[in-house]
Amino acid sequence: MLDRAAIPRRPSRRAVLKGGVLGAGALAVGVALPRIAGAAGGADGVVHIGASLPLTGPYEKVSRICKDAFDFWTRTYDGKMVVAGRERAVKWTIYDDENNASRAAQLTEKLISDDKVDLVVGTYGTDTVLAQGAIVRKHGRVFVQAGASSIRVDEELGGHTAFTANGRVGTYCAGAMDFLASRTPKPKKLGLVIMDDPVYHEIGQGVKDKCKQHGIDVVTEVVLPMNVQDLRPTALKLRGAGQLDIVYNTGWDVICIKLAEEMSAIGVNPKAFVGGHLTTSPVVKETLGSKMQGIIGSTVWLPQFKYRDDKYASAQEFAEKFKATYGYLPTYQAAFSYILPYIYQQALREADPQDPFNPKTLRDRLSRLDLKDTIWGPVSFDERGRIRRDAAPAVQWTGDPAAAVIVAPADMAESAGVYPKPAW
Amino acid sequence: MEDVLVYGLLRGGIYALAAFGFSLVLGVIGIVNFAHGALVVFGGLLTQYLAVKFGVPYAAAMIGGALGTGLLGAVIQRLFVARTFTLEPLMVLVQTFGIATVVTELGTLGWGSEERMLRLKTGLPPGFMLGDTFVPSFDLVVFAVSLVSAAVLFVVLGRTEFGRAIRACRDNRESAQLSGINLGRTFEKTMFLSGTWAGLAGAMFVTLSPVAPYMHFSWTVDSFLVITIGGLGSMLGALVGGLVFGVLSFGASFYAPTIAPAITFGVLLVFLVFRPQGLLGAGPAIRK
Structure with missing residues (x-):
């Protein structure tokens, strides 16, 4: 015998309509609620x-x-x-x-x-x-x-x-370069290390502009791919450029560390090494230890x-x-x-x-x-929406253990700075 | 030119050290271990951790780092690779890639993502002149360790029972099993050996340059390039390949830094087209 109770009943047309209206209503409320809430936010x-x-x-x-x-x-x-x-x-x-x-x-x-x-x-x-x-x-x-x-x-x-x-990144170098240009004897030769990316080229251009302003020759310029691993070839190039007064790194903290390590390993001893805008990163000091002595960094903010x-x-x-x-x-x-x-x-x-x-x-x-x-x-902000700021101050690591002190600009300087820096 | 050759060879020692294990695993187990770079980095960070956190002398920390990495390699083999290495090569490749990601993430959780380096006071003179080239003392120490460890590996593989078992498994797995060699155990030992040498490379490298978990992939790629040049599955090939790759990558970075990766990969392509077995490989790598 056929058990009608076991057969699923087809819903009536009324039930379908009722369900549809309720569903549409719920959907509308669901869609509208967040908007109402958002507008009210x-x-x-x-x-x-x-x-x-x-x-x-x-x-x-x-x-x-x-x-x-x-x-x-x-x-x-x-x-x-x-x-x-x-x-x-x-x-x-x-x-x-x-x-x-x-x-x-x-x-x-x-x-x-x-x-x-x-x-x-x-x-x-x-x-x-x-x-x-x-x-x-x-x-x-x-x-x-x-x-x-x-x-x-x-x-x-x-x-x-x-x-x-x-x-602007082009101004990152200003404090460090102005500080170095005011040293005696005045630095004459600079080696520039630039990462191959528009931002770093912009930093590098800022360094070159400052060199032109201060009469410093950029005697060697090494452009490195962003995924560079080994900085020994770069250190070797810098050594090949003769006695450099300044080596300027536009790259980030790890590039600064590797460059300092490799220059130190093969005896490249510039009178000043500017580690770049991330020299203040704690990992640089932790890794380089005593080699931090005399390193200069640019920074847009310090406590x-x-x-x-x-x-x-x-x-x-x-x-x-x-x-x-x-x-x-x-x-x-x-x-x-x-x-x-x-x-x-x-x-x-x-x-x-x-x-x-x-x-x-x-x-x-x-x-x-x-x-x-x-x-x-x-x-x-200026008319291009850029904060009005012309230069990043420069810091230098001195003392034992090495601590960062502001050396430029003059109105912010905490120390006269050291130049030439001690050999590695 | 002399500088490039000398410094390239010195770097090549480390590349060879890292590539031995990669070559061993490829030759014996027949897999491309994409987690190999993660093992190199793990070895470096473990050594640094033992030395800095617990004040373990460097030599002991280096041995601890190498053995710890070997153990990690064996665990990876037992838990993961042993269950899948007979599958399609692509599956194993994806698996080892996943293992590399997991090891890297766990390393980051444990040690953080920042770069770490181990500074040593060796008491050695800074270096000496070789012709017109200044050779840093510690670079030479690292190079010597690479050569000595390569010699040890050759002895282990060529003169011991364990080495014979490994070679038997590499040459013919069925015959090796019929001779009573436990394939699973031998593969585990192979992975242990591979991890140990990878860890040793990391332990040496962390004294020369910063190491961080995210750097694992470049070590895997470099190891791959080394054995492609030297010869797939050949230990001597890995040594020669490492030295050749060291000079090649150093020269490319010195003379044309912006296109250095293109040059080294260009050489890889040339080898794959004209000499797929590499300089000292017996034949093209074929999955057994």
């Missing part, structure tokens, strides 16, 4: 900040510092930002762009279109920042960044889309700098609190990452309560910003 007491960082890959270490600095800013201000005269809770969304330009563009699109962030802060690395900027520009928005210092940012995005809180803001009486105090929180001293990447939300906060403090994140008014406010006291130093 800015007005309802939440400032949503979006960012991507190369959390994996070659910039992993630096990215962690940047991320910690975002967190440190949030802690410093108790997770709140004053926007249009009202204190609002801060919410961060940070993705890993893997130092991949396409990925950075894709994630920025997601941040703006899906996550509905109110503000975007820049990632780290020229190509990724440019890719990010292209998306921000497509949406008619603006963003503040410090992770790319190349002049390409000014040319492609400057002023209308990107506001760059870091000086010794006489900077302050409304929360910290000095950059030193900022650095100590940061170290107490994360277990390491903040590098310049920490300082410039901390400053990004800070700049937004200052620009938005008196924004229009009706539409505080309006891109046009935000752009105008950033252009007019003129901050005297921040942990990053004075902040104002």
